[in-house]
Structures are given as structure tokens and as C-alpha cells.
Amino acid sequence: MNSSSGKSYMSTASSSVLWKAGGDVVADQFPAGLRVLVVDDDPTCLMILEKMLKSCQYNVTKCNRAETALSMLRENRNGFDIVISDVHMPDMDGFKLLEHIGLEMDLPVIMMSADDGKNVVMKGVTHGACDYLIKPVRIEALKNIWQHVVRKRKNEWKDFEQSGSVEEGDRQPKQSEDADYSSSANEGNWKSSKRRKDDEDENDERDDTSTLKKPRVVWSVELHQQFVAAVNQLGIEKAVPKKILELMNVPGLTRENVASHLQKYRLYLRRLSGVSQHPSNLNNSFMNPQDATFGPLDLQALAATGQLPAQSLATLQAAGLGRSTAKSGIPMPLVDQRNIFSFENPKLRFGEAQQHVNNNKQMNLLHGIPTTMEPKQLAGLHHTAQSMGNMNMPVLSHGSQSSQNNPLLMQMAQPQARGQMLNDSTVGLAPRLLSPMGQPMLSNGMATNVSTRNGVPENIRAPSYNPVSQTSSMLNFPMNHTSELPGNSFPLVSTPGISSLAPKVAFREDVNSEIKGSVGFMPSYDIFNDLNQHKPQNWELQNVGMMFNTSQHSNSLQGNLDHTQSVLVQQGFASGQNRNSTVISKAMFSAGDSTGHMNAQNGNQHLNSLLVDNTVRVKSERVADAAPANLYPDHFGQEDLMSALLKQQDVIALAENNDFDFDGYSIDNIPV
Amino acid sequence: MESKHVHQQIAAMRQSFFDEEVLDEIFSQLEQLEDQNNPNFVEEVFTMYFRDSTTLLETIEQAMKTVSITLAKMDRILHQLKGSSASVGANKVLNEINKTRQVLEKGNLEGTKAGIWEMRKEYDSLKAKLEPYFQLKQANSVPKEK
Numbered sequence: 001m002n003s004s005s006g007k008s009y010m011s012t013a014s015s016s017v018l019w020k021a022g023g024d025v026v027a028d029q030f031p032a033g034l035r036v037l038v039v040d041d042d043p044t045c046l047m048i049l050e051k052m053l054k055s056c057q058y059n060v061t062k063c064n065r066a067e068t069a070l071s072m073l074r075e076n077r078n079g080f081d082i083v084i085s086d087v088h089m090p091d092m093d094g095f096k097l098l099e100h101i102g103l104e105m106d107l108p109v110i111m112m113s114a115d116d117g118k119n120v121v122m123k124g125v126t127h128g129a130c131d132y133l134i135k136p137v138r139i140e141a142l143k144n145i146w147q148h149v150v151r152k153r154k155n156e157w158k159d160f161e162q163s164g165s166v167e168e169g170d171r172q173p174k175q176s177e178d179a180d181y182s183s184s185a186n187e188g189n190w191k192s193s194k195r196r197k198d199d200e201d202e203n204d205e206r207d208d209t210s211t212l213k214k215p216r217v218v219w220s221v222e223l224h225q226q227f228v229a230a231v232n233q234l235g236i237e238k239a240v241p242k243k244i245l246e247l248m249n250v251p252g253l254t255r256e257n258v259a260s261h262l263q264k265y266r267l268y269l270r271r272l273s274g275v276s277q278h279p280s281n282l283n284n285s286f287m288n289p290q291d292a293t294f295g296p297l298d299l300q301a302l303a304a305t306g307q308l309p310a311q312s313l314a315t316l317q318a319a320g321l322g323r324s325t326a327k328s329g330i331p332m333p334l335v336d337q338r339n340i341f342s343f344e345n346p347k348l349r350f351g352e353a354q355q356h357v358n359n360n361k362q363m364n365l366l367h368g369i370p371t372t373m374e375p376k377q378l379a380g381l382h383h384t385a386q387s388m389g390n391m392n393m394p395v396l397s398h399g400s401q402s403s404q405n406n407p408l409l410m411q412m413a414q415p416q417a418r419g420q421m422l423n424d425s426t427v428g429l430a431p432r433l434l435s436p437m438g439q440p441m442l443s444n445g446m447a448t449n450v451s452t453r454n455g456v457p458e459n460i461r462a463p464s465y466n467p468v469s470q471t472s473s474m475l476n477f478p479m480n481h482t483s484e485l486p487g488n489s490f491p492l493v494s495t496p497g498i499s500s501l502a503p504k505v506a507f508r509e510d511v512n513s514e515i516k517g518s519v520g521f522m523p524s525y526d527i528f529n530d531l532n533q534h535k536p537q538n539w540e541l542q543n544v545g546m547m548f549n550t551s552q553h554s555n556s557l558q559g560n561l562d563h564t565q566s567v568l569v570q571q572g573f574a575s576g577q578n579r580n581s582t583v584i585s586k587a588m589f590s591a592g593d594s595t596g597h598m599n600a601q602n603g604n605q606h607l608n609s610l611l612v613d614n615t616v617r618v619k620s621e622r623v624a625d626a627a628p629a630n631l632y633p634d635h636f637g638q639e640d641l642m643s644a645l646l647k648q649q650d651v652i653a654l655a656e657n658n659d660f661d662f663d664g665y666s667i668d669n670i671p672v
Numbered sequence: 673m674e675s676k677h678v679h680q681q682i683a684a685m686r687q688s689f690f691d692e693e694v695l696d697e698i699f700s701q702l703e704q705l706e707d708q709n710n711p712n713f714v715e716e717v718f719t720m721y722f723r724d725s726t727t728l729l730e731t732i733e734q735a736m737k738t739v740s741i742t743l744a745k746m747d748r749i750l751h752q753l754k755g756s757s758a759s760v761g762a763n764k765v766l767n768e769i770n771k772t773r774q775v776l777e778k779g780n781l782e783g784t785k786a787g788i789w790e791m792r793k794e795y796d797s798l799k800a801k802l803e804p805y806f807q808l809k810q811a812n813s814v815p816k817e818k
Contacts, residue, residue: 044721044756051705051713088751114755136698136758139705 031146032057035079039069039097040086040112045135049084052139066092073105080107081149084133087113087120095127102128106260108148112137156260219261226250227261236269678812685805692764694798699761711813715806721760722799728753729792736785743776746784750776753791764794 036058040046046062053060061080063069066089073080083101087094098109111124112133124132130148133141219227230247231239241259248258689695699714706713732749735741750773757766772787 042724042752042756042759044717044724045759047717047720048702048705048759051710055705086755088748114751114758135755136761138698139701 031149034058034146034149035061035081036084036145037061037063037069037072037080037082038084039063039066039089039094041065041089041091042086045086045137049137049142052137052142053084055139056143058142065089066094066097070097070100073101073107077105080105082108082110082145084110084112084145087111087115087124095123098124098127098129106152108152110145110148155263156256158259223248223250223253224261227258227265231262231265236266678808682805682808682812685801685808689801689805694764694801695761696763696766697761698759702761712810715810717760718802718806721756721762722803725753725756725795729795732788733792736788741781743779743781743784746788747773747776750788762795762798765791765798768794 036053038046038049038053038060039062040049041064043064046064050060050062061072063072066085069083069085070092073083085094085097089097094111094113098111101107101109108130109128110131110133111129112135113120114135116134121132130152131145226248227244230244233247234240234243239262241255241262244262245253245255245258689699702714702717710716728749732746735745750769754766754769754773757769768787768791772784772791775783775787
């Protein structure tokens with residue numbers, strides 16, 4: 001897509017002209033061939049829309065269920081250019097779908113409805129829809145939908161451009177020349193983005209991403225953590241894509257990627273600050289692991305608000321107090337893990353915008369939780385973590401498991417305490433751990449008892465272990481603390497559904513190599529995935545387990561955390577249920593970030609590659625569903641997670657519904 | 673081949689729909705979508721519409737007979753009907769739906785029920801008019817003249 005230099009986008013205005021001049025055969029054809037996915041449960045409308053879109057010469061795929069549409073999009077991330085969806089659908093709210101898509105695939109989404117009330121249209125706006133059509137939809141309205149695709153790409157480029165740097169200057173001239181470039185790039189995307197990419201390669205590493213059709217960068221938990229860490233380091237005000245990119249030091253990542261991600265992140269933070277009730281609380285809480293209790297988190301308040309389930313509160317408090325016990329109640333304040341983790345956390349960047357916790361208090365909790373928990377928990381977890389090291393991960397995922405997860409997380413956190421844990425493993429595990437869950441639990445060394453269920457508030461919201469997402473968010477923030485999160489990072493924990501987080505994975509005492517099968521962590525990742533799809537099986541611990549191995553090897557997971565991190569990462573991926581591996585990676589990144597060093601970079605990178613390579617994505621989508629908040633639909637998948645997390649009820653419901661298969665993970669089994 | 677008379681009859685039928693405002697310009701839009709590959713597109717759309725709407729109407733009518741019918745439930749169904757009716761150009765049906773929804777928003781349960789009955793009447797009338805039209809059209813393969 002960004003056809004090579006992205007510059008092209010600049011001249012969108014004249015792009016039509018340019019297109020023609022673009023020398024690219026497809027240029028003239030644009031917007032013909034635009035790949036549209038239309039979703040509507042009303043068969044009559046669906047039939048009509050399909051016909052209209054076809055008559056506009058678009059490439060139409062129709063779908064009558066939101067879940068199906070989401071699967072299609074996930075399976076073929078780059079297979080569509082734009083989505084048109086109805087607002088009222090029986091299986092999923094159109095806005096939820098919108099959020100998912102925005103976070104996971106970052107595609108422009110047009111909402112439509114027979115309802116033209118101002119409120120619903122406004123909802124479309126706040127959820128990130130790029131347009132809103134009233135039924136009956138006229139063909140004239142459909143003729144111009146391509147503009148949203150072009151505009152999006154152009155904006156991405158703009159971010160890129162603005163991130164400023166000498167390069168930009170160099171590119172400037174190119175841009176003008178490539179005015180048509182972009183347009184053709186656009187078309188290229190639809191037709192043959194590859195072509196364009198080749199041309200652009202010279203420009204810079206962005207090539208991969210610069211083309212319009214650039215392959216979407218999956219913001220895994222780990223990657224996101226790195227991002228958040230970098231942003232925190234620079235300070236949100238001063239964080240510019242170029243510097244962030246440098247700090248992150250992730251090969252293959254372009255400034256453009258960072259720029260667009262940053263944009264989303266900022267929106268996300270803004271949204272959180274607007275919504276979060278304890279923005280400051282959380283920040284403090286997180287940041288100060290000082291007391292075991294989540295004090296700062298104001299769990300009580302959270303509980304009161306309903307964000308934090310009563311039992312979670314208890315757990316959290318317990319956790320705070322007795323990190324060691326971690327078990328059961330997973331003191332992890334995680335309770336809201338769901339919330340906290342809801343991926344919003346990732347965005348939240350504890351460091352800076354804790355406030356964004358808007359996801360509803362829940363988020364705050366998470367934020368806070370990880371922090372508080374972490375330091376202390378981490379310590380305790382250390383031991384456990386070590387063994388758990390890898391195990392930590394599992395803890396996260398199972399939101400329900402939360403308690404269980406916590407131990408794991410804690411474990412992970414512990415390693416973190418070591419400081420490395422998270423870092424090394426890069427595995428966002430840390431992030432995952434964030435989910436408060438990890439903390440309390442880990443203290444015992446993965447008290448496999450992580451009965452986090454209590455504590456783990458739904459982080460995971462949806463069957464999928466969104467916890468991962470949560471962790472990511474959590475991780476991000478706590479990550480700053482770096483050590484704190486380690487255990488907590490398992491946002492995954494939140495997956496409510498994941499009651500058995502304690503993946504059988506048995507976190508294995510030795511995490512390091514054991515992780516292989518242990519996938520225990522998977523839960524967390526899966527959570528994310530599952531969240532969306534309720535696929536309990538998502539846990540695919542196996543996958544995770546395997547992942548761990550790799551990560552472990554890669555990172556010499558000593559620090560259990562590392563392992564866990566990697567594990568997390570892996571898990572996230574493994575759980576692939578598809579969900580958003582990004583979620584997990586995000587979590588992971590968070591974890592990594594928190595540890596302050598992404599040194600795990602190597603590990604992370606390893607993970608990154610793993611993450612990137614793995615399609616396993618922790619689907620944070622689930623989370624999104626559950627999450628009431630629309631985190632920033634287009635931002636992160638994490639947002640979805642966050643939102644998912646926020647929606648405790650949803651999550652819980654999801655968790656319950658999804659019967660997470662994580663049975664294997666019962667934290668109790670984790671050999672600590 | 674076809675008798676001119678039949679074509680004229682078909683055309684007259686069609687025109688009456690617009691004159692009586694039973695259908696609106698959206699229907700014309702749908703007609704424009706027909707082409708060689710899809711000569712009966714409009715009929716297919718209406719077949720789908722009648723099928724689904726009939727089901728929805730039956731649901732709502734059944735619900736109205738029970739004590740537990742709620743405004744929210746009726747509103748949901750009306751919303752669905754609104755979308756599809758608007759999309760096919762069923763003008764009078766749409767008008768009745770809108771009127772009924774306004775009454776519903778005021779919380780008037782009985783008024784809503786009455787509105788639904790009116791809407792149902794228009795719907796049945798539309799169906800009664802269009803079905804023979806499509807049959808005739810189909811039988812005579814009248815090429816789209818417009």
C-alpha cells in the first residue's frame with residue numbers, strides 16, 4: 001500500500017488524475033476492484049447491497065453474521081479493503097464488530113442502519129466508524145466509499161511523514177513525484193500491491209509497510225509493550241514515531257507503523273482518561289508496588305463501582321496483602337483484570353496515562369494491580385516465578401482462573417522482579433501478568449492454585465483469554481515499573497472463562513525448558529483469542545507450550561519471567577485461536593516494557609518474530625466483545641481486550657459460555 | 673412475440689404503484705440494478721422481502737396476543753421491518769412503520785398495536801399488488817424498458 005513511499009498519499013486529491021498517469025494499469029481502474037465486506041443480518045438488504053456494490057465494480061463479499069465476518073477478516077487480514085456493517089445484528093452488536101475490526105485489522109468500517117437517530121450516529125463516530133449510512137442506502141452513497149480507504153492510508157502516511165526526520169525531507173520531493181504513486185499504490189493494493197512495494201523498497205525499510213497494501217503489522221502484546229515502554233521513556237508529549245521506532249529497535253517495523261499505532265494509542269489514552277474514574281489512582285497504584293495490597297487501586301472503590309467483583313476485590317486485597325498466598329483469590333486485584341487488562345491497559349501506558357483506564361474502573365484496577373502487585377508479588381513470585389517462570393503466563397489467560405493465573409503471573413512477575421523476566425522473554429507475558437492476577441498468585445510459586453478465578457476478574461472477558469490483552473495493558477503500565485509487572489503481566493489471567501488457567505501446563509517449575517508443553521500460559525493468550533471466539537480450546541496450550549520452548553531457548557529464559565514472557569508471547573500466539581496474537585503480543589510487549597528493558601529484545605525479537613510469524617494471535621477480539629468499552633476500536637486489538645475486560649459481565653458470561661478448555665491449566669496443577 | 677397488450681398492462685401496473693405511492697424511487701433504483709445477468713433481480717429481492725417480513729409480522733402479531741409483549745420487543749421488530757421496507761421502496765408500508773414507531777416511543781402500547789395492524793394492511797396490499805405484477809412480468813419476459 002503505501003506504495004513505497006507513502007508520499008503518494010499526499011496527493012490524494014489529485015490522485016485520480018495521477019492514477020491515470022500513474023503508469024500503473026490498475027490506476028485507471030481504481031476504485032474498481034475495491035474489496036468490500038458487507039455484513040447485515042437482513043437478507044433483503046444484504047442482497048440489495050451486494051448488487052449495488054457489484055454495480056460499482058467492487059469486489060463484494062457478503063456475510064449475514066458478524067462472527068462469520070470477523071472470522072473471515074481474521075483469516076484473511078489483508079483480503080479486504082473496507083467493511084460495511086449494519087448496526088443491529090443478532091449475534092453481535094455492530095459497534096463491537098467495528099471495534100474489533102479497528103483494533104485487529106485496522107480497516108475502515110462504515111456503519112449503516114435504518115436508524116438515523118443522532119445518538120446512534122454519534123456512537124458510530126466514537127467507536128471509530130469512518131462513515132454512517134442510513135437505510136435505504138442509495139447507490140450513490142456506495143460509489144464513494146473508496147475515499148475512506150484512501151484517506152486512511154493517507155493519514156497513515158501522514159503520521160509517518162510527520163514523525164519527522166531527515167528522511168522525510170528526502171522523501172518530500174519524492175512524494176510529489178509519486179503523487180500518482182500513492183494512488184497507484186492504492187490501486188496496487190487492490191490489485192497488486194506487491195508491485196508497488198518493490199518500487200518502494202529503496203526508500204527505506206518502510207517499504208514493507210509503506211505500500212498501501214502494506215502488510216499489516218500485528219501489534220502483538222510484546223510489540224506493544226515495547227512501544228509503550230518507548231513512549232513512556234520519551235514522554236507522551238515528546239514521543240514521536242521516529243524516536244519511538246529507534247527505541248523499540250524492532251527490525252522490520254517502520255516509522256509509519258509506529259506513527260499510526262501512536263495515533264491510535266493517543267486516542268485510546270484520551271478515551272481512557274475521559275472514562276476512567278480513577279485515572280490517577282491507577283497510575284499511582286500501578287506505579288507503586290509499594291504495598292502488596294492494591295491499595296492504590298482502590299479496589300474497594302472499584303468493587304463498589306461494580307467493576308471489581310466483590311470476590312475479586314477480596315482476592316485482590318488478599319493478594320495485595322499476602323502476595324505469597326496468591327493463590328486463590330488471586331489477590332490479584334486482577335479482579336478487574338478484565339478491565340484492567342482489557343487491553344486498554346496496553347494503551348494506557350501506565351506511565352503516562354493511567355487515566356485512560358477509562359475502561360471503567362476495571363481498567364484502573366488492572367493498572368493498579370499490576371503495579372502494586374508486581375513489586376511485591378514479584379518478589380514472592382520470584383521463587384514461584386522461577387519455576388513458573390514460564391508458567392506465569394497461564395495464569396493470565398484464564399481470567400477466571402485468575403486466581404490461578406495469578407500465581408503464574410506472579411511467577412512471571414517474579415522473574416520480572418528479577419528484572420529480567422519480562423524483559424527477556426519479551427514475551428509479553430509480563431504484560432499478561434499484569435493482570436493482577438499474576439501477582440498474588442505467583443507468590444507461591446505459581447501456586448497453581450491460582451484460583452484466580454476470583455481475583456481474575458474477567459480480564460479475559462471473553463472466553464478467550466483476553467486476559468492477555470489485559471495483561472498487555474497492564475503490562476504496559478506496570479511495565480514501566482518493570483519489575484512489577486512480571487507477574488502481573490498476565491493479563492491473560494483475566495479471561496474469565498479461563499477458569500482453569502492454571503494450565504495444566506504446570507508451569508513447570510522449570511519453566512525454562514519445560515515450558516514446552518506447559519503452555520500453561522496459554523490461557524492467557526488464549527484468553528484473548530477466546531475472548532472473541534469463546535473458543536475455549538483456544539488455549540491451545542500446546543501451541544503455547546511450544547512457543548515457550550522457543551522463547552526459552554531464545555532467551556535463555558532464566559528469569560522465569562523471561563520465560564514467561566516468551567511463554568506468554570508464545571502462548572498468545574499459540575492460543576492463536578486466532579485471536580489476536582496482537583493482543584498477546586501486546587501484553588507481552590507490555591511486559592517487556594515494564595521491565596524496562598526490552599532487552600528481552602532479543603528474546604522479544606525472538607518472540608516478535610514468533611509473534612509475527614505466528615498467526616496465533618491471541619484474539620483480543622473476544623475481549624472486545626466483552627469489553628464494554630470501545631477502547632479505541634481502531635487502535636489496538638488490545639482495546640478490544642480492554643473493552644472486553646471492562647465488560648466484566650460480558651466477559652464473565654463469555655467465560656462461562658466458552659467453557660474454556662483450559663482445564664489443563666488449572667493452576668493447581670502447576671508444579672511449583 | 674409478447675402481445676403488446678400484456679406489456680402495456682404490465683407497464684400500467686407498474687405506474688400505478690408509483691401513482692398510488694405504494695412504491696417510491698428506491699424501487700426504481702432497484703430496477704436499475706437489473707441487467708442481462710440478473711433480469712429478475714427486483715423480483716428476487718421482493719421474494720426475499722416478503723418471506724422475511726411475513727415471518728416478522730407473524731412474530732409480532734403473535735406477541736401482541738400475549739400479555740408479555742413489550743414495547744422494546746415490538747420496536748426491535750419494527751426496526752428490522754423498517755430497514756428492509758425502506759430498502760425495497762415499500763413506501764406506504766414504511767410510512768406506517770414510522771408512524772407506529774413514533775407512537776411506540778411515546779409509550780403507547782395500544783396505539784402501537786393499532787399501528788402495527790395498519791402497517792400489516794399496507795403490507796398485505798403491497799404483496800397483493802406486486803405478486804401478480806412479477807408473475808406477469810416474468811411470464812412475458814418483458815425486457816427492461818427504461
